[in-house]
Amino acid sequence: MIVKEFNEHVHTLAFQLPKEGKTCCGDSFYIKTTDNFMICALADGLGSGERANESSAAISSLVEQNYDEDVDTLMRLCNDELKDKRGATVSILKVDFHTKSFTYSSVGNIRFMLYGPSGAFIYPLPILGYLSGKPQKYRTQTYSYEIGSKFIIYTDGLVLPGIKALLNKGNSVEDLSRQLDIYTKKRTDDLTYIVGQLF
Numbered sequence: 001m002i003v004k005e006f007n008e009h010v011h012t013l014a015f016q017l018p019k020e021g022k023t024c025c026g027d028s029f030y031i032k033t034t035d036n037f038m039i040c041a042l043a044d045g046l047g048s049g050e051r052a053n054e055s056s057a058a059i060s061s062l063v064e065q066n067y068d069e070d071v072d073t074l075m076r077l078c079n080d081e082l083k084d085k086r087g088a089t090v091s092i093l094k095v096d097f098h099t100k101s102f103t104y105s106s107v108g109n110i111r112f113m114l115y116g117p118s119g120a121f122i123y124p125l126p127i128l129g130y131l132s133g134k135p136q137k138y139r140t141q142t143y144s145y146e147i148g149s150k151f152i153i154y155t156d157g158l159v160l161p162g163i164k165a166l167l168n169k170g171n172s173v174e175d176l177s178r179q180l181d182i183y184t185k186k187r188t189d190d191l192t193y194i195v196g197q198l199f
Helices: 050-065 071-081 163-169 173-184
Strands: 002-006 010-017 027-033 037-045 088-096 101-107 111-115 140-144 150-154 191-198
Touching: 002 027, 010 027, 010 037, 010 173, 027 050, 027 191, 037 050, 037 071, 037 150, 037 191, 050 071, 050 088, 071 088, 071 101, 071 140, 088 150, 101 111, 111 163, 150 163, 150 173, 163 173, 173 191
Parallel strands: none
Antiparallel strands: 002 010, 010 191, 027 037, 037 088, 088 101, 101 140, 111 150, 150 191
């Protein structure tokens, strides 16, 4: 499944595949762009199949209903939402087009990287664990970005060598997606990635 979302400030492309042998993907994502900001949430439900999807879909739905909130608030709401569910790893990215900055928070093994035209490379380290309704610490960080920066967020079903070189080479989100194609064949886990470029 491929989903594109874009405006004059950002182009994004999301790609998703379920684990081999499964019809239901345990990952879920939500992307929304406005004139002022973009918000992107990616969740990987623990395990695979329908119960994993129940947890990750609950995150996408919650962010969709509360997209105006700040990232810290959204992470707390997501944790509360997963009480009595299987749990999920969760990443939330919110980009402010006017200040040319973005805020990012993540719990678990979802990865995020941003590469700027000057060679600046931003790779926030996630907090280990997952959200399940239990008390949880968060590390929410805000960074500035250069026009033309490219980024990727992806679940652990995608194993990528040399991600910095990949982001450096890709000329567009479609080009990046084509280069990622060879890494999507194994399907030993649910797989989701979102690539984007900021303008």
